[in-house]
Amino acid sequence: MTGHLISDPTTTPTPPPTADGWDALSAALTEEAPPIADRDDLVVTIAPGAAHGHPAVFMPHRAAIELDGTGLGIDPATARPDRNSDRTRYAATWGAFVHECAHAQHSRWEPPAVANPAVVEAAMLLEESRIEAAQIRRRPDDRHWLRASATEIVIGDNGGSDAAAQIPPTPYAAAHTAALLLGRVDGGILEPPECAPAATVIETILGTDTLEKLRAIWQHAHTVDDHDGTTMLALGQRWLDLIGPDPHAEPDPDSPLSAAIGATVANVANAVSAQPVPVDPAEAAAIAEEKAELAARRAAAQARKVFGNGTGSCASASTRTTRAPRPDEHAAARVLARALNNASRRERATVTTTSALPPGRLRMRGALAREAQRAAGAIPTAEPFTRTTRKTVPVPPLRIGLACDVSGSMDKFAAPVASAAWMIARAAELATMPAATATVTFGASVKPITYPGTTPARVTRFSCPDYLHAIDDAIEALTGALDLSRPENTRLLVIISDGYYDGPRRDRAQKLLDRLRAAGCAVLWLAPDTNDPPDPLTGCTVHPVTDPAATAHAIGRAATTAVRTA
Numbered sequence: 001m002t003g004h005l006i007s008d009p010t011t012t013p014t015p016p017p018t019a020d021g022w023d024a025l026s027a028a029l030t031e032e033a034p035p036i037a038d039r040d041d042l043v044v045t046i047a048p049g050a051a052h053g054h055p056a057v058f059m060p061h062r063a064a065i066e067l068d069g070t071g072l073g074i075d076p077a078t079a080r081p082d083r084n085s086d087r088t089r090y091a092a093t094w095g096a097f098v099h100e101c102a103h104a105q106h107s108r109w110e111p112p113a114v115a116n117p118a119v120v121e122a123a124m125l126l127e128e129s130r131i132e133a134a135q136i137r138r139r140p141d142d143r144h145w146l147r148a149s150a151t152e153i154v155i156g157d158n159g160g161s162d163a164a165a166q167i168p169p170t171p172y173a174a175a176h177t178a179a180l181l182l183g184r185v186d187g188g189i190l191e192p193p194e195c196a197p198a199a200t201v202i203e204t205i206l207g208t209d210t211l212e213k214l215r216a217i218w219q220h221a222h223t224v225d226d227h228d229g230t231t232m233l234a235l236g237q238r239w240l241d242l243i244g245p246d247p248h249a250e251p252d253p254d255s256p257l258s259a260a261i262g263a264t265v266a267n268v269a270n271a272v273s274a275q276p277v278p279v280d281p282a283e284a285a286a287i288a289e290e291k292a293e294l295a296a297r298r299a300a301a302q303a304r305k306v307f308g309n310g311t312g313s314c315a316s317a318s319t320r321t322t323r324a325p326r327p328d329e330h331a332a333a334r335v336l337a338r339a340l341n342n343a344s345r346r347e348r349a350t351v352t353t354t355s356a357l358p359p360g361r362l363r364m365r366g367a368l369a370r371e372a373q374r375a376a377g378a379i380p381t382a383e384p385f386t387r388t389t390r391k392t393v394p395v396p397p398l399r400i401g402l403a404c405d406v407s408g409s410m411d412k413f414a415a416p417v418a419s420a421a422w423m424i425a426r427a428a429e430l431a432t433m434p435a436a437t438a439t440v441t442f443g444a445s446v447k448p449i450t451y452p453g454t455t456p457a458r459v460t461r462f463s464c465p466d467y468l469h470a471i472d473d474a475i476e477a478l479t480g481a482l483d484l485s486r487p488e489n490t491r492l493l494v495i496i497s498d499g500y501y502d503g504p505r506r507d508r509a510q511k512l513l514d515r516l517r518a519a520g521c522a523v524l525w526l527a528p529d530t531n532d533p534p535d536p537l538t539g540c541t542v543h544p545v546t547d548p549a550a551t552a553h554a555i556g557r558a559a560t561t562a563v564r565t566a
Helices: 022-037 084-106 117-138 140-157 171-186 196-206 208-221 229-243 256-274 281-307 327-344 364-375 408-430 471-482 504-518 548-564
Strands: 043-047 056-059 064-068 320-323 349-355 385-391 398-405 435-442 446-450 459-462 490-496 522-528 541-545
Touching: 022 043, 022 064, 022 084, 056 084, 064 084, 084 117, 084 140, 084 281, 117 140, 117 171, 117 208, 117 229, 140 171, 140 256, 171 196, 171 208, 171 229, 171 256, 196 208, 196 256, 208 229, 281 446, 281 471, 327 408, 327 548, 398 408, 398 471, 398 548, 408 435, 408 446, 408 459, 408 490, 408 522, 408 548, 435 471, 446 459, 446 471, 471 490, 471 504, 490 504, 490 548, 504 522, 522 548, 541 548
Parallel strands: 043 064, 398 435, 398 490, 490 522, 522 541
Antiparallel strands: 056 064, 320 459, 349 385, 435 446
């Protein structure tokens, strides 16, 4: 075994893990390996104690990658290696996996059995930075993860944490460290300032001339073809000629080389932790979809809680009574229904098609082309008849949700909103276009006034005695009941409130509102015209209402505008 490659075909791989989490994570990493290694025959095993004493190894004769799960740092059952954002939790382990994938793709040469072991060891040392340089030329985004694993690989290749803390400051050890750290600088993985502590001590131990000769060797290695083992062994021989074999010096607890390596490792670790993770567009889309699905489920649950089966409880500090709708309310509902119908009318779309046979208008140019094709013995493809049709463009369904604040400061809006809720529900029933509405009040809790898809026979009046504001639950309930977040609907959310509240509920309501607006839902905020200016949520279209009796008119105008521009 040399470095991270186990070229001995008789080596027994670590048995597949059976413990909870490790088997699933091994399977997940196996699925992630093909695009990284650009080969689809690899089997990955991660488990505590795997990798034969290294952080990670690649066994070419087995097409196998093994990772020591001891340093994973999380419950393997929670790992989602298909996501960049999750890989950050175990960045060093993922980087080691990428490193072994780089070996799997770029370490395509094997040393002959008769080769000098010391030469092979030197060549494999050069292979470490060579394959990483090749990997980021092919997949630049892998650099972040290779940087994250570089610290553990350097420590592992020096025998582990205890051994790395006592590296004797010999030319052999300095050269070994130079290949691992400074070779990665020239390979484009690490940055010179990060490795400055190690570079200074290495140069002191080796001398400038020797260090430059070693640098020339690893820079040459970075240009060697993946299959060119002859050149890599020749470079290993040059390395051995300069440095000599391992003197097996005694560990030195006060080694300046170990101290410099420790400082460099800390620099790299800090830089990696401060570096943003590369964004995966597919992952971002998947996460956004999951969040949208979760939000939809929560909204549906809130809608069921508020609207129930249509006979939900109205127990609240706000009292409820009903009355028969007035003639003027019936008339206003019919006017609004006609306005919605007029707004929903669309010009019919014109579509022109061609055909080889009637019906349609004959085009002489097409007929002559068809005859010429037939005379030439070709299959006629010209279509001389044209036909124009006009199709009606469907109107998206209209969804209107109303939420009224029932705190004491909104008392003068109670009667107008109750009237508007009934009129809008009645207009939705009378309109020929598909429409549905729902109205709720919010105070200490959210209570329904009108229900989706139904028109109440009577107007529900309510009082405004509350001082709390569950506006977030109101928005969520209307979103779930009316599908306000679905782009295929024309949607309008109307909030009637002065906005005099803050705290967690307001913050959550702002997030829900932002999500609705991003999905294309129009939001109208009707604010009472008082001495104190209203404080609406950000992003709403704010309409001050001087006369509360004009509430229904303002809502109807916003609804027809939404339909007309849909």
